[in-house]
Amino acid sequence: NAGVTQTPKFQVLKTGQSMTLQCAQDMNHNSMYWYRQDPGMGLRLIYYSASEGTTDKGEVPNGYNVSRLNKREFSLRLESAAPSQTSVYFCASGRDFPRADTQYFGPGTRLTVL
Amino acid sequence: QKEVEQNSGPLSVPEGAIASLNCTYSDRGSQSFFWYRQYSGKSPELIMFIYSNGDKEDGRFTAQLNKASQYVSLLIRDSQPSDSATYLCAVPSDSGGGADGLTFGKGTHLIIQP
Numbered sequence: 001n002a003g004v005t006q007t008p009k010f011q012v013l014k015t016g017q018s019m020t021l022q023c024a025q026d027m028n029h030n031s032m033y034w035y036r037q038d039p040g041m042g043l044r045l046i047y048y049s050a051s052e053g054t055t056d057k058g059e060v061p062n063g064y065n066v067s068r069l070n071k072r073e074f075s076l077r078l079e080s081a082a083p084s085q086t087s088v089y090f091c092a093s094g095r096d097f098p099r100a101d102t103q104y105f106g107p108g109t110r111l112t113v114l
Numbered sequence: 115q116k117e118v119e120q121n122s123g124p125l126s127v128p129e130g131a132i133a134s135l136n137c138t139y140s141d142r143g144s145q146s147f148f149w150y151r152q153y154s155g156k157s158p159e160l161i162m163f164i165y166s167n168g169d170k171e172d173g174r175f176t177a178q179l180n181k182a183s184q185y186v187s188l189l190i191r192d193s194q195p196s197d198s199a200t201y202l203c204a205v206p207s208d209s210g211g212g213a214d215g216l217t218f219g220k221g222t223h224l225i226i227q228p
Contacts, residue, residue: 033215042220043158045207050214058207058215059115090157102148103216105157 002026004106006091012112013081021076021109023091031094032074033103034058034066036087043090049074081113116141118203120219129228133190137203137219140184147186148216149177150202158202162188193226200224 007022025032034046035058045058049068063085065077078085089109095102117140127133139147145166150158164170164177164186176189190197200221208214 035215040220043202043204043216043218045215045217048215056214059217102160102163104160105150108157 004091004093004104006089006106006109008109009107010110012114013078014114015082017081018077018079019081019111020078021089021091021111022073023075023106024073025091025093025104025106026072027093027095027104028071029093029095029104030071031103032068033092033094034064034074034076035090035092036060037090037108038087046076046089081111083113085111086113087111116144116205116207116217118205118217118219120201120203120222122220123223124225125222126225126227127193129193129195129226131193133193133197133224133226135188135190135201135203135222135224136185137187137222138183138185139203139205141205142181142184144205146206147177147179148204149175149186149188150204150218152200152202152221154199190224195226195228198224198226 004025030051033048035043037043044060047066049055052071067075091106092103120137149162151161152158162177169178174191178187200223202221203219204216207217
């Protein structure tokens with residue numbers, strides 16, 4: 001039982017390049033999330049998927065798109081990376097019982113945009 | 115937009131003493147509260163969650179809720195150097211307690227002095 005996995009662990013991009021961050025969970029959770037963490041800003045929600053087939057914007061969605069590929073996988077895409085997107089990105093999945101808001105995090109992706 | 119406030123610290127506590135961490139929340143309707151521990155360079159790890167119906171004890175950790183003053187406390191008894199980390203407080207982003215993500219505080223940096 002691997003929990004929540006993320007790839008890649010590290011990535012360096014140039015401004016304007018695109019990339020997709022991958023996330024998968026093997027806990028059979030319905031809900032999945034993407035957060036970013038910046039020094040002094042804390043964790044902020046980018047997008048979430050309450051169930052397979054649905055996605056919704058969080059607090060800071062601009063510059064990102066997501067795809068809920070199936071129940072296990074939730075990807076985050078940067079179409080045209082900007083230096084402001086330099087951050088640590090965490091994927092999480094939500095346990096459905098007792099409440100969907102009990103979340104478990106993956107190891108993170110450290111992204112640098114030059 | 116919900117807000118969660120934490121003192122950034124660092125909070126320095128001698129080994130074996132009780133560490134007391136607090137967070138205040140803005141939405142009086144919040145029903146559940148989460149404490150995560152995050153070691154430097156690692157992902158957040160869920161250590162405790164409580165609902166609005168009462169306090170909770172789990173081993174050396176106790177979470178207490180003061181609804182009237184809108185703050186949540188995390189007490190760590192018999193503090194160990196391995197407890198040195200940043201502690202994040204979070205509440206559900208929606209009032210319904212569904213799968214809409216969490217709003218996090220910026221965290222308190224705890225240092226346990228041997």
